[in-house]
Amino acid sequence: MNIHEYQAKELFKKYNVPTPRGHIAFTPDEAVKAAQELGGDIWVVKAQIHAGGRGLGGGVKLARSTAEVRELAAQILGMTLVTHQTGPEGKLVQKVYIEEGADIKKEYYLGMLLDRASEMPIMMASTEGGMAIEDVARDTPEKIIKVAIDPLTGFQGFHGRKLAFGLGLPVEEIGNFIKFASALYKVYMDHDAEMIEINPLIKTGDGKFLALDAKMGFDNNALYRQSQVNEMRDLSEEEPTEIEAGKYGLSYIKLDGDVGCMVNGAGLAMGTMDTINYEGGKPANFLDVGGGANAETVAKGFEIILKDPNVKAIFVNIFGGIVRCDRVANGILEATKLTKVDVPVIVRLDGTNAEQAADILKNAGIANIIAATDLADGARKAVAAAKGE
Template identity: 50%
Template sequence: MDIHEHQAKAILGEFGVPVPRGGLAYSPEQAAFRARELGGRAVIKAQVHSGGRGEAGGVKLCDDPEAARAFAIELLGQTLVTKQTGAYGKRIDRLWVEEASDIDRELYLGFVLDRKSERIMIVASASGGMEIEDLAEEAPDSLIRMVIDPAVGLADFHARELAFRLGLSGAQISEMVTVLRACYRAYRDLDAMMVEINPLVVRPDGTLVALDAKMSFDTNALFRRPEIAALRDPGQEDPRESYAFDHNLAYVGLDGDIGCIINGAGLAMASMDMIQLAGGAPANFLDIGGGASPERVCQAFRTVLSDTNVRVILVNIFAGINRCDWIANGVIQAYRDLNLNVPVVVRLAGTNVEAGRRLIAESGLPIVVAATLAEAAEAAVAARAQGIAAQ
């Protein structure tokens, strides 16, 4: 789960990271008021879940409150399209009005999970102000990586070593130690998946300040972090994924038109690959999980159909904890309750498979039953082609 810049700064500030003064604005008048509070000169930032806001016109230094008001009029209610949002962009409903900071140097600092070592990794660079992807491409030698041993944590000598490698000196080193340890504690204590400060600025007086901040969190751990879950902004999410999240389904929206309802992440990935091999394109990743009741299956259908691009639905279940008769009942219930007008292809295997197939056959519904995943993928692609030809 992602959060806004101002939320990330509030969290990191509580842990000890120096952040500029600022305030939220939901209207042009509020933006002007916030700028006036900060002395007149302020930076206005669109609050959307995306990087690259500056290049897209979502960040501006305003010299007076009236300029802040005028820029807020331009932004609020509009859609900001960046290289990370895709063509649809993200709607701007709030602004962060922040005091302007003089800049001597810009650094990059990120904490991520390194899946290879199964540990937290610090990624830092003396070339801040750029997206990490651009840094990796344009200045790969500037990237500094440090893996943290969970048995030891981030010790002061680790942080000092990183500060030296970034070219800091004097009092800046102790400040950097504070920033690094604060970010590490925030990452560890709040079940974060990513903490990024870009840029971490060195001011002309030598002090450090986080001009931008991003944080994302492990969705599976939100049940024990209600204070973090409360920061979620559904308006910044893909509506399909937001709907699935609210109904406790693992869903990722894609660009194709064959909807997928699968149990198990590995089987879901294999099913999407098979659809591609058959000449189609999956509309989503959806793992229905174990122990799926007919009601849960029906909810999965509603989730997939929330994508108006879906032309066919492929259900692929290998039942262990699940039972094929439960899935079959769910498919039949969904077909009748939702008045489905798209073809449905079902492949069942595992526990109670014969009972599940018999239920579908006796339902009298035009549901295509396939024996193998390859047959199911081919049937789904064929049904999609027939639907297109009939238009």
């Protein structure tokens, strides 16, 4: 789960990670009020969406008067912002963050994430502030300094010194940097974060460090104990069908092909997509119905898959282990009564009681249910059906 910049900065403030002052605004009037409260003579109006690249897309603008704050807020609120992370359809901006202007002397990058190789959180810093870290990693990896932090002992001075000297900071600024980095580590650990990105981290004229931007993502499995973070969840930033699927214990991700897939188990679900691709088709989605593929979950699965108008055939691929295939077959028949399915459904059931399942489907005599003998056969039939063959 991700949160907005302004929310991440709220968490930062509680942990004394310095950020510029700012207020959230949902209307141009609120934006002006926010600017007046902040005072000063320069403000930044920032679109709040869950995607990077907002500046380039026109979602971050500088205002030199409150009149300009109003004008820019009016312009950005309600716009559909397209960045390299939103996809071509973009994202609707529903709120702006009004922030005081900052005296930027130098921009850096500072981030944290789980390093799966060392199985520890790592902190990464770079002098290439403002650039996408993926590009820096690809083109000039030597400009990224990384430290793995053992969670058993926590953030130590040497971690901070390694980063600070790596960034080429003068000795008198190192203390400030270490204070910043050590507070950031606490924000990460205390909230079960899986990612923090500050891009840019800025150094001001008087040698202080400020998080000019803030991006945070969290471990979904830990949300049960992170009530504060949970309250920050903005469902309007998430895919509605994915949320709906989640309510029924299904894991769904929409793709752009035309062969719908319904599978038990995440690995087999990915493998099914790959098989469809291998057989010359394109998967319309990832869908893991989980361990208990019963009539209700299968019906819901059909419903969600068929919300996508591109779907021309559905491949149901279930490997019955503890779940018996005859039950799944009955579930499929039941599901076609609950949800109208008007595309060909190719069904491959293997594992426990597969033969009984095949008989159940055959005896039902439903024209658009086509039985498949194995994974490859099912994928081939589904691809052919989607092509109208």
